[in-house]
Amino acid sequence: MIRSVADRVYLDNAATTRISPEVIEAMLPWMTEQYGNPSSIHGHGRVVKSAIEQARKTVAGLLNTSPAQIFFTSGGTEADNTAITCSIDNYGLTHAITSPLEHHAVLHTLEYLAKAGKIKLSLVNIDAKGHVDLNHLEELLQTNPRSLVSLMHGNNEIGNLLDLNVVGDLCAQYNAIFHSDTVQTVGHLRHDLKQLKTHFIVGAAHKFNGPKGVGFLYINADVKIHPYIHGGSQERNMRGGTENVYGIVGLGKALEIAYRDMDSHRTHIEHLKKRMIAGFREKIEDVRFNGDCENMERSNYTVLNVSLPPSDISDMLLFNLDIAKISASGGSACSSGSEVGSHVLGALGVAPDRGNVRFSFGKYNTEADIDYAVNTVAEMYKAVTV
Numbered sequence: 001m002i003r004s005v006a007d008r009v010y011l012d013n014a015a016t017t018r019i020s021p022e023v024i025e026a027m028l029p030w031m032t033e034q035y036g037n038p039s040s041i042h043g044h045g046r047v048v049k050s051a052i053e054q055a056r057k058t059v060a061g062l063l064n065t066s067p068a069q070i071f072f073t074s075g076g077t078e079a080d081n082t083a084i085t086c087s088i089d090n091y092g093l094t095h096a097i098t099s100p101l102e103h104h105a106v107l108h109t110l111e112y113l114a115k116a117g118k119i120k121l122s123l124v125n126i127d128a129k130g131h132v133d134l135n136h137l138e139e140l141l142q143t144n145p146r147s148l149v150s151l152m153h154g155n156n157e158i159g160n161l162l163d164l165n166v167v168g169d170l171c172a173q174y175n176a177i178f179h180s181d182t183v184q185t186v187g188h189l190r191h192d193l194k195q196l197k198t199h200f201i202v203g204a205a206h207k208f209n210g211p212k213g214v215g216f217l218y219i220n221a222d223v224k225i226h227p228y229i230h231g232g233s234q235e236r237n238m239r240g241g242t243e244n245v246y247g248i249v250g251l252g253k254a255l256e257i258a259y260r261d262m263d264s265h266r267t268h269i270e271h272l273k274k275r276m277i278a279g280f281r282e283k284i285e286d287v288r289f290n291g292d293c294e295n296m297e298r299s300n301y302t303v304l305n306v307s308l309p310p311s312d313i314s315d316m317l318l319f320n321l322d323i324a325k326i327s328a329s330g331g332s333a334c335s336s337g338s339e340v341g342s343h344v345l346g347a348l349g350v351a352p353d354r355g356n357v358r359f360s361f362g363k364y365n366t367e368a369d370i371d372y373a374v375n376t377v378a379e380m381y382k383a384v385t386v
């Protein structure tokens with residue numbers, strides 16, 4: 001039996017989001033009566049194929065690009081791996097630049113390629129707030145002009161945003177290939193691919209109230225790469241394997257809803273984030289916010305990474321929150337070389353004895369969720385500091 005989570009507070013929307021009922025409704029026919037294989041040329045197949053192409057058209061239209069530049073994948077990780085591995089292979093790139101704050105889908109892929117001797121990897125410096133040092137990026141590009149630059153748009157742990165226009169211009173100036181992991185911003189911020197100078201961006205449906213296990217890779221028309229997954233001729237020969245039809249339909253619907261409701265959801269979620277910042281400031285002395293997440297202009301409105309003063313409960317924080325029926329994530333900074341803890345907080349130099357929690361918000365959260373989380377944390381701290 002599936003245990004109910006109805007009485008829990010979910011504040012982990014950067015990990016994944018609850019699927020919208022409208023999305024489920026859109027997916028259902030493609031799980032039931034429309035079961036053809038999209039590669040089949042008969043009627044059962046053709047109708048399914050056209051649903052995939054409709055979803056591709058929807059995604060491309062919302063991102064202001066053409067359907068020919070959108071490729072469906074199994075999610076953000078596969079899209080990142082494809083962009084990175086195939087651009088390095090196809091263009092014979094020998095140098096890549098990334099930051100120490102990237103998601104492991106990017107960092108581990110590049111580290112693997114560096115270890116295999118395919119590339120030399122440079123890490124761009126970050127400032128005290130976790131923003132990319134653009135002067136250092138330019139220095140790295142001056143020394144290694146034709147590089148792969150992989151820098152994320154919205155950080156999944158601290159929410160920091162990168163200015164894709166500025167980095168895109170810089171990459172163009174040095175003839176670099178620019179991949180941005182946009183998993184945390186697709187569906188939450190608008191991307192205009194006609195105007196952005198990115199070669200690759202990626203999306204994952206489950207981050208914007210769509211299904212898990214499906215995503216997309218945008219490949220700029222000027223870029224020619226071979227497939228990452230070899231097999232049949234699906235995705236115009238770019239990704240073998242029978243398509244996740246209902247997932248793709250769900251992704252298209254979820255993005256359509258995300259764009260339709262983006263302004264009102266943004267207002268609602270920003271209000272919740274500000275309420276949580278104010279609540280913690282009022283109730284906990286020496287509360288801090290990791291990275292630049294309290295800066296509403298330079299961080300994603302969906303993420304707040306709270307740093308609580310050192311105490312005996314720092315290590316137990318997430319566990320205690322879980323017992324109080326609050327789902328959040330985060331943890332301590334990992335020390336160098338260790339796989340335990342957060343490499344992002346480690347790179348930012350957050351003291352390991354502080355208690356860190358990433359709260360991330362979605363359209364289904366309410367003020368009551370925020371107040372309950374703030375009060376619960378404040379009570380826990382009162383108990384250990386009196």
Ligand SMILES: Cc1ncc(COP(=O)(O)O)c(C=O)c1O
Binds near residue numbers: 015105152154
């Ligand atoms: C920034 C970022 N990149 C990549 C991924 C991986 O996406 P997926 O889980 O769809 O493979 C995630 C998911 O946590 C993410 O937050």
